[in-house]
Amino acid sequence: MAEGSFAVIQNQLSCQICLDLLKDPVTIPCGHSYCMSCIAGCWNTGGQDQAYSCPQCRHTFDSMPHLGRNTILAEMVEKLKLAEDPPAVPEEPSVDICYAGPDDVSCDFCIGKKQKATKSCLACLASFCDSHLQPHFEVPRLKKHKLVAATRQLEEQICAPHDKLLEVFCCTEQMLICMQCAMDGHKGHDIVAVAVERAEKQKEFGKTQEVYQQRIQEREKELQVLKEAMETLKHSAQVAVEESERMFSLLILSIERRRSEVKELIRAQESTEVGLAERLLEQLEKEIAELRKRDAELAKLSETEDHVSFLQSFQALHATAGPENIPFIPVHQSKPLEDMKKTISYLQEKIDNFCQEEIGKLSGIATYVQLIAEPRTSDEFLQNCSNFTMDLNTANNCLCLSEGCKEASNTIKVQCYPNHPDRFLHPAQVLCKEGITGRCYWEVEWSGESGVGLAVAYKSISRKGSGKESKFGSTHQSWSLRCSPSKYSFKHSHDKIEIPVPVSSSARIGVYVDYRAGTLAYFSVSDTMSLLHRVQTRFTEPLYPGFLIGINSKVKFYQKSIILHPIASLPNCE
Structure with missing residues (x-):
């Protein structure tokens, strides 16, 4: 019955044009309702002279009716949608089970795979997960037990000989004992409750903590000084590198300048010697040409049959054919060049030795720089x-x-x-x-x-x-x-x-x-x-x-x- 009523309401709230639930419902003067976009699209398809009529009852209107949104129908449509698709009910969050890992304290009461313990009981001498811990919050007798954060050290709070809790302190022998120890081996000693001894030790705790804090401050100062020293060393090293680069650049520039000077000296000497040699060459070539000319004249004279002319010419040629001192300019290029090569080689050796010696000194200084343990007392x-x-x-x-x-x-x-x-x-x-x-x-x-x-x-x-x-x-x-x-x-x-x-x-x-x-x-x-x-x-x-x-x-x-x-x-x- 309910399903039939729901279907009738859904049909009444549907648009007869798109056959879907009304969207932005509008009601025209004849009483029928449509989607605003559907009826507007239907009426806008014709020309200017078209008649505006209801798609259901065919009632005709002289002009296009005003399309106003029907808010009541819109609310009914929204409620129908919610009834048709109710919101999903959120599921109850599941309780996360936290199992104990290798480094965790496990629950002593879990069977099988043990859960992680959250508390340890100093009276029960056992550790509990959240579920097994509940009785300590509900049972009146268990509520009196002392609970601490889960710890593995429960066994250390048990007296080994008597298997009882260490709950008193022997001031005479400065050790934790159980009640059985107090009645046996420590009878007559100064015995106090652990809480009393804790209060006494708490008085010394402040002084001890103050000493540690002072030591921390001292070490932090030393750490800061060491960091500053490291920064100083780095800065000094960087400055030294930059200075050495600058000095070596100047040294290289000086050597380059000297190299240019030596090169110019060699070229100047070459120019002088070559000039002398060229003048000597020119003189020798002229002398050879003159001698060849006279040799040709002698050959020609030997063929003449005129005895008088022969004797006259021969006398003239013979007079100039004697030995003549030819100027000679010696060329000694090898000696100056060898001397210069020796000088440059010597200079190179001196520079290498000097650099090696000075760098050795720097290496010695660098080797000395080390962190030496300072005395403490x-x-x-x-x-x-x-x-x-x-x-x-x-x-x-x-x-x-x-x-x-x-x-x-x-x-x-x-x-x-x-x-x-x-x-x-x-x-x-x-x-x-x-x-x-x-x-x-x-x-x-x-x-x-x-x-x-x-x-x-x-x-x-x-x-x-x-x-x-x-x-x-x-x-x-x-x-x-x-x-x-x-x-x-x-x-x-x-x-x-x-x-x-x-x-x-x-x-x-x-x-x-x-x-x-x-x-x-x-x-x-x-x-x-x-x-x-x-x-x-x-x-x-x-x-x-x-x-x-x-x-x-x-x-x-x-x-x-x-x-x-x-x-x-x-x-x-x-």
Whole structure:
């Protein structure tokens, strides 16, 4: 019955022209409905004088009726379409079953192919997938169990001798034990719950984490410095390649110029010698022609029968037939050319030998460039001791040197030092006698509210200038770490870098220099060494340790310092 009613409605809502469901239905004045495009196409096929009639009832209209869309019929057609083709009901999504892989923790309760475990129970000592875990959320007794992320380490939480959970901690022997162990082998020991011991260890955790974070920062600094060193090496190599290309181009240009000059000399000599030879050739050819002419006259004279004429002509010919000195210009081309060839060959040999010798030096330098493992602890740095001594001839008049020139203090009191060209006139600072051209490390201790500057400097630094002209860290010839109780900073020329004050507040500072590698590093030294600052640069002169000392402050060498693998020993300053 329902199907019959549906067919009747579908027939009523169909266009009698295209026999399909109405599209944009319009109703004409006689009451019949059609698709707008169908009725318009039907009426537009005739001429201007055609009659407009209904295709069903044949009712005729004087003019073409207005075709307005019947919205009610349009809605009914849409509802009929939905009833005829109902939208597909989306299927319930299937539950994905995640099976355990080789690296996953598997469920201990799955039979056959095991699913991946999501939780482990510390009370059940088993791991569960999502489906087998449900009782722990529903059963009241199981809800009290401690659940953790799935782990393979459950067996490690079991006491091997007693097959029980490790749930207490023996402070006496510093180990996890079960309750049976506490009553047997650990009777009388200081036993606490694991949660209590965890809380105690948690207090130390922050300090340990702080140490690791500090080490991470140090290693990251070292990594950054190493990257900068690599970039510096690459840049230096590129500059060296470009410079060598330029120099070789100039050398080739010079050789080409000399080659042209030699070629011109050879051609000039050739032109001179050939000119002389050509003139000699011309002279000889004329002489030969003259001799042939006289020879012909003699032949002709021998045939004459006039004795008087013969005697007269013969006398004249015989007078000019005597030997004549013919000018001769010797041609010696081989000797100059041989000498020139020898000279060029000698020059080539000298150039080859010079290039080979110089390239050999460069190869030696390149072979030396290597990454040398730096010492990590103060003991490693100080395993072989060598002393540094402050140079009294460089000390400013406000500085008092003591302890065999191992200590310097700024007492404001002017010292009666003799005049010396190496003495610093204005900054209260002093240089050491010993220069550095290798790997070197030393430690100093400082004190005083005004602080100190721990520097390395070239010997060429100004001594007479006022202020920044000769102050350590303010010039291109020096590098300085400024230390005070409240502030640390590093200075070189116009660059200044603020440095966090060390946590240990140690007044002992270690200074490390690798001259060839261009490395300068400062360390805060206590029970451990922590990096304060590191510089990667290129040193062009020997370095000398130096100290800038504030008012009522002092600095002294700690124990002894070590010089590692110096390139060359430098004489002490007078």
